[in-house]
Amino acid sequence: MGKLYDLLLEDIRFEEGLNACMNCGVCTAICPAAEFYNYDPRKIVDTVQSKDEDKIIELLKSETIWYCGECMSCKTRCPRGNAPGLIIMALRGLSQELGYFVESEKGRQQLAIKRTVGDWILSTGYCVYLDGITIAMHPEQGPVWEWVQDNKAELLNRLGGNYKGDGPGILRKIPEETLAELKRIFEVTGGMERYEKIESFSKTKAKEMNLELTEGIDNEYFRHIYKTNNGTHSR
Amino acid sequence: MKIEGKKVIWSEYQKEIADDNYFYVRSCIRQNFFPGSEVAFLRIMRDVLKKDVFEHPCHTTCSGIGYHGDVVPVETAMTVVARQFSLMTEAGYTNYVPSCITSFGLYTEILDTWHHFPEVEEKVRRQLKKATGREFKKPENLAHASDVIYKFRKEIAAKSKYRLINKETGEPLKVVDHIGCHYSKMFPSKGVGGAEYPYVLTGMIEEWGGQIVDYPERRHCCGFGFRQYLVQANRGFSIACSKEKFESMKPYQPDMIITNCPGCPMFLDRWQYVINEMEGKRYGQNGEGIPVFTYEEVAGLVLGYDPWDLGLQMHQTDCEPVLKKIGIEYSPEDKYNLAIIPSYSDSHKLINV
Numbered sequence: 001m002g003k004l005y006d007l008l009l010e011d012i013r014f015e016e017g018l019n020a021c022m023n024c025g026v027c028t029a030i031c032p033a034a035e036f037y038n039y040d041p042r043k044i045v046d047t048v049q050s051k052d053e054d055k056i057i058e059l060l061k062s063e064t065i066w067y068c069g070e071c072m073s074c075k076t077r078c079p080r081g082n083a084p085g086l087i088i089m090a091l092r093g094l095s096q097e098l099g100y101f102v103e104s105e106k107g108r109q110q111l112a113i114k115r116t117v118g119d120w121i122l123s124t125g126y127c128v129y130l131d132g133i134t135i136a137m138h139p140e141q142g143p144v145w146e147w148v149q150d151n152k153a154e155l156l157n158r159l160g161g162n163y164k165g166d167g168p169g170i171l172r173k174i175p176e177e178t179l180a181e182l183k184r185i186f187e188v189t190g191g192m193e194r195y196e197k198i199e200s201f202s203k204t205k206a207k208e209m210n211l212e213l214t215e216g217i218d219n220e221y222f223r224h225i226y227k228t229n230n231g232t233h234s235r
Numbered sequence: 236m237k238i239e240g241k242k243v244i245w246s247e248y249q250k251e252i253a254d255d256n257y258f259y260v261r262s263c264i265r266q267n268f269f270p271g272s273e274v275a276f277l278r279i280m281r282d283v284l285k286k287d288v289f290e291h292p293c294h295t296t297c298s299g300i301g302y303h304g305d306v307v308p309v310e311t312a313m314t315v316v317a318r319q320f321s322l323m324t325e326a327g328y329t330n331y332v333p334s335c336i337t338s339f340g341l342y343t344e345i346l347d348t349w350h351h352f353p354e355v356e357e358k359v360r361r362q363l364k365k366a367t368g369r370e371f372k373k374p375e376n377l378a379h380a381s382d383v384i385y386k387f388r389k390e391i392a393a394k395s396k397y398r399l400i401n402k403e404t405g406e407p408l409k410v411v412d413h414i415g416c417h418y419s420k421m422f423p424s425k426g427v428g429g430a431e432y433p434y435v436l437t438g439m440i441e442e443w444g445g446q447i448v449d450y451p452e453r454r455h456c457c458g459f460g461f462r463q464y465l466v467q468a469n470r471g472f473s474i475a476c477s478k479e480k481f482e483s484m485k486p487y488q489p490d491m492i493i494t495n496c497p498g499c500p501m502f503l504d505r506w507q508y509v510i511n512e513m514e515g516k517r518y519g520q521n522g523e524g525i526p527v528f529t530y531e532e533v534a535g536l537v538l539g540y541d542p543w544d545l546g547l548q549m550h551q552t553d554c555e556p557v558l559k560k561i562g563i564e565y566s567p568e569d570k571y572n573l574a575i576i577p578s579y580s581d582s583h584k585l586i587n588v
Contacts, residue, residue: 012348012355013309032456033463035479036472069460069472070303071416072340076423076430083421092305109466113304117465121307126263127300133267140470142508142551147571154573159546160274160583161266168290168586170261170270178293181367185318188366191311198306229468 004056007097008048008090017086021045027074027084037067037234041074041084048087060095063233066106096198102205106233108225111202114195115217122183125174130163137217137226248429252386253330253376257288258323262335263296264497265529271546273334275531276380277583283394283538284387288332289587291322299337303461310359313345317363321371331374332383336496339379340417343425346373377425379418381495381530385427385435388442396539398444401490402562407446408490411525412436413480413503415496416456430454436493439530443537452483457499464502477506481518481525488520491557492527503527508551524552536563543569544577 008014025042028034034041044064047055059065068088075083092101101107120129135146148155153163162169186192206213206221213221257280265273280286298315301307307315323331333339349356363369384391399408414433419426428434431454437447458476463469480503484492494500504527511517511524519525527550528536535545542563547554548570558565569575582588 011309012352016348016351032458032476033460033472036475066462069456069458069463069476071456071460072421073416073454073456076420089303089305089309093308096305106462106469109462109468110306112466113301113462114306117301117304118306121296121298121301125295126266127296127298128263128267130267137467140474140505140509142505144549144551148549151573155549156270158573158575158577159271159544160577161270162584166292167584168292169584170266170273172292174295175293178295181318181369182295182315184366185314185363186311188362189311189314190308194306194308194311225466225468227467229471234471 004053004060004094005048005051007094008056011090011093013086014090017083017090018045018049019080019082021049021082022080024079026077026079027082030073030077031068032071032073033067033069039064039067041068041088044091045082045084045087048091057100059091060098060100061103061107063104063106065091065095066104066109067233096194099197099201101198102201105228105230108202108205110198112222112226114198115222118195122179122186125179125182126171130171248424248427248432248434250378250382250425250427251376252378252382255286256328257286257330257332257383258326258328258374259288259290259380260294260297260319260331260333260338261290262333262338262497263300264501265334268497268501268549269529269532269546271544271549272529272531274583275535275540275545276334276384278540278579279384279391279531279534279538281582281588282580284390287587289326289328291326292586294319294322297333297335297338297341299335299341300461300465302341303337304465305462310362312341313348313355313359314362314366316342316345317359317371318367318369320373321363321367321369323374324370324372329372329375331377332380334380334497336379336415336417337498339377340421342377343422346377347422349373379495381418381435382427384530384534385438388439391534391537392442395443395537397537397561397563399440399533399537399561400444401560403560407444408557408560409448409488410440410445411448411450411453411484411489411492412440413457413492413494413496413499414454415494415499418495436495436530439533440493443533448484448487448489450484450487452480455480455483457496457502458506459498459502464498473502474506474509477502478510481507481510484525485518489525490520490560492525493530493533494527495530500527500529504550504552519556521556523556526550526552526554526557528554536561541565541577543572543575544579
């Protein structure tokens with residue numbers, strides 16, 4: 001048994017997600033990502049259960065493990081009760097632990113998710129937060145969103161929200177002591193360590209790619225990983 | 236057809252939904268994109284159904300979008316969720332009602348994992364205690380907010396001002412239901428009707444006078460795909476999934492779409508705008524888009540709530556064609572008027588009533 005397979009087994013989702021795959025391919029048939037990307041969850045499960053160390057390393061460095069949308073349609077249909085989506089989550093976790101994620105265009109995007117959703121969780125207590133959902137980053141939100149952003153305080157008040165206010169309600173200010181508890185949970189459970197690893201491996205990669213990477217989202221590396229699509233991912 | 240047999244099969248797809256005394260946790264996405272829906276939920280529960288719903292000011296994100304964006308490790312997500320359970324325990328509640336489907340799926344997954352791996356639950360308890368000093372009891376009943384509205388769909392119908400019927404023709408409105416993937420695709424027994432034939436929204440629509448549209452891509456994901464939308468470079472996946480659904484539903488000429496997920500209504504709404512910008516194509520009738528609603532928005536309209544109190548002005552795809560079809564009385568000129576002070580009670584602003 002390979003070392004990487006052992007590491008995957010330490011992830012509870014891997015244990016839950018892989019019983020014994022008979023390669024029927026029903027997961028690929030139902031998978032929205034397989035329709036769009038050059039992606040085949042059946043092959044991933046087959047590679048993983050082969051326990052071949054070299055092939056698993058190749059997977060951890062690949063684009064392919066980042067194509068899944070985690071809708072979990074595969075879990076509904078698998079006749080053996082496997083969940084390729086959970087196996088993917090375990091692979092993505094390990095790819096980040098070992099720093100292999102920076103070797104693929106899609107994997108490098110983890111820094112963009114960490115510096116938006118990841119940081120919002122700890123700074124605001126929300127995983128998505130109005131002030132950060134800008135038109136520049138989300139042009140698809142359309143003219144209505146421009147109006148929402150221009151009038152957010154008045155609009156939330158009009159609709160009965162409690163934007164940045166104390167007490168309960170919509171988009172209330174999450175109390176400092178609550179944010180401190182969240183941070184402490186991240187420190188105790190490995191969340192902070194994951195964030196630090198994403199940052200650290202990304203910094204090395206940015207240097208290697210000769211792209212400027214400073215704090216926040218206004219820098220070359222962030223813009224590059226957030227927007228670049230080399231066009232080879234889908235048919 | 237032997238109805239008795241059907242009833243036996245159907246009974247396996249029912250779930251227990253608590254009757255009262257709910258601990259409500261909000262959705263990050265919905266607070267940003269559909270704030271009026273969460274207000275409507277509390278107004279319906281407290282003012283119409285006279286139920287006890289408690290909101291703890293110190294609850295937070297469940298971390299689900301970070302978890303499914305793969306930046307938050309599983310043990311961290313479990314401990315954040317354990318903290319939410321501890322707030323419920325502290326407040327003396329046992330019936331847990333999340334507004335979000337990603338959260339509902341995460342809670343379901345975590346409770347299932349703890350059931351099969353009690354040692355994981357023990358570890359999470361130790362970690363929570365170490366990090367926050369907190370302890371918790373698990374919920375006795377876990378129901379998504381749409382389950383709760385489904386449970387009381389008949390009571391809402393009984394108090395309705397409008398029905399989902401075309402005022403001119405007398406025909407039921409044709410409604411597409413879109414169920415969030417994490418409602419029951421992971422754990423079919425936890426959703427009303429299971430994964431293949433979820434009934435949670437269909438039950439509401441049938442009760443409120445509409446007619447459900449069945450179409451080939453009915454169960455296809457909207458295309459959120461977490462990282463597939465969160466990162467701009469991946470959004471082709473997201474819009475392609477929504478487009479596949481629109482193309483599939485168009486021949487059935489739906490009047491509207493109803494959803495129970497935080498992200499789905501936003502994507503199905505915004506991607507219609509983008510497809511029209513890119514290709515000049517619209518999927519609704521008379522050259523319009525197909526209006527997309529949350530279940531609380533539909534419940535609110537049926538009960539006669541003002542469309543602009545419900546937040547329908549935050550949709551990009553215009554909802555007014557549906558309001559006109561039903562014959563809802565409203566002021567088009569008040570749509571963007573932010574100076575209006577709503578006339579309904581302030582009960583939605585309280586921790587409980």
